Amino acid sequence: MTQPASxxxxxxxxxxxxxxxxxxxxxxxxxxxxxxxxxELKDLATASGVRESELRLQKExxxxxxxxxxxxxxxxTELIREIEKLRADTSKEIAFGNQKILRWTTGLLFAQLxxxxxxxxxxxLM
Numbered sequence: 001m002t003q004p005a006s007x008x009x010x011x012x013x014x015x016x017x018x019x020x021x022x023x024x025x026x027x028x029x030x031x032x033x034x035x036x037x038x039x040e041l042k043d044l045a046t047a048s049g050v051r052e053s054e055l056r057l058q059k060e061x062x063x064x065x066x067x068x069x070x071x072x073x074x075x076x077t078e079l080i081r082e083i084e085k086l087r088a089d090t091s092k093e094i095a096f097g098n099q100k101i102l103r104w105t106t107g108l109l110f111a112q113l114x115x116x117x118x119x120x121x122x123x124x125l126m
Contacts, residue, residue, distance in 0.1 A: 010030050017023040045053075
């Protein structure tokens, strides 16, 4: 049995077929030739397939967004904790520095006072 070359030949072959089995074979052969001629038809997307993929991608995007939001919040919390720790450490260092300055200033004031008293009472270099 020869395979039809065009749609008209396919129609004529189907009309001339002796029984349903022969017609089914002609139709199957036509599909096989179509698939051989256009192999990309097997990979052709349908509207429902595209919609299903779109919904799946939207769901994945939402999941990634949710995961990213959690990660951002976690990093934000860690940063706030680190900033607070740095503030506390800086405050301690400033307080320590202020104490050192106060000690030096107090010591210098006493030394200056002693020098002034020494000058006033004539104790000193002469």
